[in-house]
Amino acid sequence: MKEQILRKLFLGFIQIHILYHAKKEPIYGTWMIKELAEHGYKVSPGMLYPLLNRMEKEKLLVKTEKNVDGKIIKFYQSTELGEEVLKAAVEKAAALFHEVKEEGEQLDPI
Ligand SMILES: [Zn+2]
Numbered sequence: 001m002k003e004q005i006l007r008k009l010f011l012g013f014i015q016i017h018i019l020y021h022a023k024k025e026p027i028y029g030t031w032m033i034k035e036l037a038e039h040g041y042k043v044s045p046g047m048l049y050p051l052l053n054r055m056e057k058e059k060l061l062v063k064t065e066k067n068v069d070g071k072i073i074k075f076y077q078s079t080e081l082g083e084e085v086l087k088a089a090v091e092k093a094a095a096l097f098h099e100v101k102e103e104g105e106q107l108d109p110i
Helices: 001-023 028-036 045-057 081-107
Strands: 061-068 073-080
Touching: 001 028, 001 045, 001 061, 001 073, 001 081, 028 045, 045 061, 045 073, 073 081
Parallel strands: none
Antiparallel strands: 061 073
């Protein structure tokens, strides 16, 4: 139950991560899985690839296929819409975290 609720919440954070990195440079699935794991998100290929696909359909990302040593790798880069969505999400997240953090500080016994 708790796991499922957190997964739903984290899906938004994961999308922000993806948009952030895809803005800096083209990303690909296995790299993104490693990057997310470093931040404590356990994301399987079965979860990430459909998400990347969906974000591409939503025109947040654009896909290019490259042949790397005989293997076709799909790279994703942020679109202008993706950058706009990232900016809006970060502003909202910053305001939210600011409030939640203050609230937490007030609750701390000093
Ligand atoms: Zn990251």
